[in-house]
Amino acid sequence: MTIDPAGEVARIEAERAKLPADERLRLEAGDAPLLRIQLLHMLERAKKAEAAIRRVRALHQPIHHMGKPWCTECSHRRSTGPKTYEWVAYIPHPCPTIDAIEETQ
Numbered sequence: 038m039t040i041d042p043a044g045e046v047a048r049i050e051a052e053r054a055k056l057p058a059d060e061r062l063r064l065e066a067g068d069a070p071l072l073r074i075q076l077l078h079m080l081e082r083a084k085k086a087e088a089a090i091r092r093v094r095a096l097h098q099p100i101h102h103m104g105k106p107w108c109t110e111c112s113h114r115r116s117t118g119p120k121t122y123e124w125v126a127y128i129p130h131p132c133p134t135i136d137a138i139e140e141t142q
């Protein structure tokens with residue numbers, strides 16, 4: 038179910054406009070603690086989401102090879118010795134994961 042926040046606010050405001058002033062003030066005063074709790078909960082969720090995005094960005098860093106940027110996490114290299122490796126798959130950076138978390142216009 039999709040909620041239209043602006044529509045809901047307009048509906049509640051229209052209903053409250055029909056009430057006597059003292060009843061309207063009583064309802065609005067009762068909303069404040071609930072709204073504060075909702076905002077704190079939303080802030081906590083936003084902080085966790087931002088931290089998760091930072092961790093994903095930290096994993097999907099570019100590495101330059103053959104003159105192009107590749108994603109270190111999505112591209113694959115295999116070990117060919119104790120200190121050597123060869124590339125077996127190249128995924129350009131920004132990779133689909135970074136594209137998915139970027140803001141779209």
Ligand SMILES: [Zn+2]
Nearest residue numbers: 097108111132
């Ligand atoms: Zn990647």
